Amino acid sequence: MNTAFNLLHHPMQARQRRLRWRWASALAGGWVGLAMGWGVLYGVRQNLDALSSEHDRLMAQSVRQQAQAREDQTRQEAQALAQRQQAFLRQVQQHQEAWVRLHQAVMQEAGRTGWALERLQVDGDRLELQGRTRDAQALITAQLRLSEKLQSPLTLVSLVASPADTGQLFVWHGPWPSLTSSTTRRAP
DSSP: OOOSSOSTTOHHHHHHHHHHHHHHHHHHHHHHHHHHHHHHHHHHHHHHHHHHHHHHHHHHHHHHHHHHHHHHHHHHHHHHHHHHHHHHHHHHHHHHHHHHHHHHHHHHHHHHHOOEEEEEEEETTEEEEEEEESOHHHHHHHHHHHHHHHTSOOEEEEEEEOOTTTOEEEEEEEEOOOOOGGGTOSOO
16 A cells, blocks of 8 residues: 555645644643753752751751850859859958957957057068067067967067166067958959
8 A cells, every 4th residue: 555645644734743743742841841840949949948947946056055155154254253252251251350369369468468569560461569568578478378369470570678667669470361352353
């Protein structure tokens, strides 16, 4: 059979059919391409959204950790300041107790042995007592008792004879608890 001349497959109709097939397949390919592109874009968008939410979660966690670190640092600084203040207050208390012991001991010994305190000077961690006495022998026992009551040794530095009516001038030196105020000056 000769297929060259077939009225059912007229060349004009065959050409239109091929043209329609091309257009239909091109449109179908375009739709499939669009669908695949949309699917890929949707997948990429989902991944970006997941990454963005993960990034936001990590940033929020980082902010919380930084805030916690700042709070911890502030708490540690406040605790260190409180400890320094407590140490300073203990020093102040010891200093006040030393002053009370000094006052009581001086009043008691001056009344007992008859010497008079003329000058009291505290210079940093050194105590200096200057006074007058009429009895040098009683001064030695007063020095020993006063050293014991103050819980720090007093040393006789000077004993100068004066005219008989005014007595003898003496000077005692001894250690004194000092206050170091640098512990409270540090800013938080």
